[in-house]
Amino acid sequence: MLTLKYIQENKEEAIAKLKIKNLDATDIIADILAKDEGRKRTQKEQDESLAVMNSISKEVGQLFKTGKVEEANKAKEKSGQLKEQAKNLGQKLTQIESELHNLLVQLPNIPHETVPPGKGEDENVTVREAGKMPELHSEAMPHWDLAKKYDIIDFELGVKITGAGFPVYKGKGAKLQRALINFFLNENEKAGFTEIMPPLVVNEASGFGTGQLPDKEGQMYHVGIDNLYLIPTAEVPVTNIYRDVILTSKDFPVKHTAYSSCFRREAGSYGKDVRGLNRLHQFEKVEVVAIEHPAKSYETLDSMVKHVESLIQKLGLPYRLLRLCGGDLSFTSALTFDFEVYAAGQDKWLEVSSVSNFESYQANRLKLRFKEEGQKKTQLAHTLNGSALALPRIVAAILENYQTPKGIKIPDELIKYCGFDIIN
């Protein structure tokens, strides 16, 4: 959520920058500013009524104590009217505040100045491309066929037990999952991220804090009976650790990593993009989360991008790094870099990581603030996160790129984690 202060002080800039996200915010911002004026006026009126009431109440107490009952009763009458007035103003205020809030949550985050304009993914900018493209043998196939051939991932079985998008990993397929999770967690820890094992279901306040609610409500599995949501990413519980927290500047940087299963309804996505491991309802992911001083958040974003890049390099996968354009940027992000790996068996680039700086957008919802050492004033922190990494598409790329006529070789770095060096 953008802060009112920012909108007030940078109205034109906000409108101009939101155009990069292909949004004309002119009307909504005008609306917000008008509502806020109303809010101020109403609150001032209410404060004044309450102030008078408070002083009358004090008087009444004094009068009763000194035995001036008649005067006291007169004063009581007076405050009866004020009470009514204050109550009405209070209701009006609640109304305005909720309207204002509803408007504010409709505004997405302001994109960073380096975000290129563009409508959708075709206009993302490739920052760099690296890694060696594999040379496949003539019998090479996409991962869904490999999974079947070596009996390591069973999609049909998942359909039987749960439904489409919930694969069953078997034997070396299951071990490969475990190996990747450990590999990623260890590497992240070495890079200074402390490990968290969070709850996989969260309450409404947490969903709101990181921005999934209200705008992505339909994308989360909802446990109605308890009003809880299955997490779409560990970002949600981990970032919400810091909801309603005031840090001091020396706490920075806060860096966490967490492995979790992720659950996404993916309502409305069909077609061949969803084949095999390309898009699932449940998948495993290791996430990195950082909370930073506003002056340093872009430095930290860079270091997170480099770290994720090193993971992909260690797995020996060809990849490209994209700077997302305005049209492809998520609602809450100010700047996002995506990593895609090349999956040779299906001749496709697959997104495996998204590393973003949310600046103070999430922090404002979370009320995640900090104090500069020695200062009294609080200000909003910056939050960042990235996948490091999401497993299914990494597995898809490993299976496809490392396939040989004799079986699927395991990348060197992973052998010690797997306990085997080939799937055959």
Next chain:
RNA sequence: GGAGAAAUGGCAGAGUGGUCGAAUGCGGUGGUCUUGAAAACCAUUGUACGGCAACGUACCGGGGGUUCGAAUCCCUCUUUCUCCGCCA
């Protein structure tokens, strides 16, 4: 799931209708003393909104109510603890 008890500032803990944004202790910060440190002593130490400021207003788990006035009384929800039941 059943029965009972509780929820107050960073922590501990007092406060049962007005003088309470809240005693006291610990912790934090600044200072005095000291070569330095400790101890002692002094001062200071919640958040938000409005206001140039003085200051005003709100917040004692959340919401609602009674009252001229609520941390304090009532209702309700949530959470925690104890006991019982069930259980990985």
